[in-house]
Amino acid sequence: MSERTEITTPLSLVEDDQVEPSLRPQRLAEFIGQRKVCDALQISVEAALARREPLDHVLFHGPPGLGKTTLASLMARELGVNIKTTSGPVLEKPADLVGILTNQREGDILFIDEIHRLRPIIEEFLYPAMEDWQVDIRLSDGPRAQTMTMKIERFTLIGATTRFGLLTAPMRARFGIVQRLHFYPPDELATIVRRSADILGVDTTQEGAEELARRARGTPRVANRLLRRVRDYAEVRADGRIDRDVARAALELLDVDEYGLDEMDTRVLRALIETFEGGPVGLNSLAVALGEDTATLEEVYEPFLIQEGYLMRTPRGRAATAKAYRRLGFTPPPGASDSQASFFDDGA
Numbered sequence: 001m002s003e004r005t006e007i008t009t010p011l012s013l014v015e016d017d018q019v020e021p022s023l024r025p026q027r028l029a030e031f032i033g034q035r036k037v038c039d040a041l042q043i044s045v046e047a048a049l050a051r052r053e054p055l056d057h058v059l060f061h062g063p064p065g066l067g068k069t070t071l072a073s074l075m076a077r078e079l080g081v082n083i084k085t086t087s088g089p090v091l092e093k094p095a096d097l098v099g100i101l102t103n104q105r106e107g108d109i110l111f112i113d114e115i116h117r118l119r120p121i122i123e124e125f126l127y128p129a130m131e132d133w134q135v136d137i138r139l140s141d142g143p144r145a146q147t148m149t150m151k152i153e154r155f156t157l158i159g160a161t162t163r164f165g166l167l168t169a170p171m172r173a174r175f176g177i178v179q180r181l182h183f184y185p186p187d188e189l190a191t192i193v194r195r196s197a198d199i200l201g202v203d204t205t206q207e208g209a210e211e212l213a214r215r216a217r218g219t220p221r222v223a224n225r226l227l228r229r230v231r232d233y234a235e236v237r238a239d240g241r242i243d244r245d246v247a248r249a250a251l252e253l254l255d256v257d258e259y260g261l262d263e264m265d266t267r268v269l270r271a272l273i274e275t276f277e278g279g280p281v282g283l284n285s286l287a288v289a290l291g292e293d294t295a296t297l298e299e300v301y302e303p304f305l306i307q308e309g310y311l312m313r314t315p316r317g318r319a320a321t322a323k324a325y326r327r328l329g330f331t332p333p334p335g336a337s338d339s340q341a342s343f344f345d346d347g348a
């Protein structure tokens with residue numbers, strides 16, 4: 001990934017890991033945006049507390065960096081329970097989960113990030129745990145393997161995924177609460193920037209925050225990262241304050257496009273237009289032309305391009321919109337249309 005692509009990638013970078021915990025909201029009420037999701041969660045939490053029952057299993061889906069992990073830890077806080085975190089790809093065998101599941105107290109949360117990447121053997125193991133509060137433990141291997149069934153405390157599984165469509169139907173069916181997170185509109189991102197600036201002790205004006213928000217790809221993780229980079233500039237080249245001019249100058253120096261597009265976004269659109277005559281073209285062919293894997297293209301880049309109206313998913317494949325042609329300085333061909341994507345249609 002080039003330096004320029006990195007700045008606006010919604011994926012987590014090492015530099016984010018160090019700061020993100022301190023920027024995470026501590027209460028659901030502090031979580032900015034995603035109002036419908038938060039209201040629904042608040043009701044579920046209050047109902048579970050009133051009934052003294054564990055919260056139903058919860059599934060969060062949506063593009064990376066929108067707050068799935070944050071919401072999972074907020075659920076734990078609101079419920080006053082412990083949370084253990086793991087992720088789909090790191091779980092190799094059921095034994096990796098036995099310790100966690102047998103040690104949980106009633107109502108505790110198990111958070112599984114990238115839950116669409118669970119191996120089938122782990123999924124099979126989780127079904128009775130999620131439904132009947134029991135796990136089957138293998139005592140030996142081979143054709144005459146012995147298993148022992150063990151009761152566990154009732155718990156809540158919170159799963160997060162960027163690829164709802166890849167979850168198996170039986171897994172999906174086991175979640176009582178399914179919430180999709182959407183890209184954030186600029187005004188909410190500006191509020192997130194101001195909140196983070198307060199925590200980090202950075203002086204930021206509303207216009208400065210808005211300037212960062214507009215270029216953050218609808219993603220709080222990117223907004224927070226831009227804030228940190230621009231803070232450096234403000235301290236070295238200005239008086240430490242991020243106002244509109246400082247934000248603009250810093251973002252220009254950092255090569256962050258004023259529409260929030262990064263280098264990879266531009267390459268995607270260029271390939272569509274120059275190599276495939278605007279499409280429609282299948283995802284695989286597009287990925288090969290870009291030397292990128294299909295999953296990253298589909299999970300990380302497409303949702304934003306669709307939301308911003310540059311790319312359309314059609315039954316015959318991906319197509320560039322008239323807006324994409326204009327953005328890259330081409331005249332749209334007569335057949336190119338502008339997408340009807342609404343702000344919240346992120347194609348997930």
Ligand SMILES: Nc1ncnc2c1ncn2[C@@H]1O[C@H](COP(=O)(O)OP(=O)(O)OP(=O)(O)O)[C@@H](O)[C@H]1O
Pocket residue numbers: 010011012019020021023024025030031032033063064065066067068069070071160192220221224
């Ligand atoms: N609504 C919000 N208000 C304030 N900060 C937020 C909000 N949503 C996310 N953030 C911040 O953005 C960063 C990324 O959030 P988080 O790690 O929860 O995203 P995620 O959706 O789990 O991403 P991934 O799936 O890529 O891990 C965190 O620092 C978090 O505090």
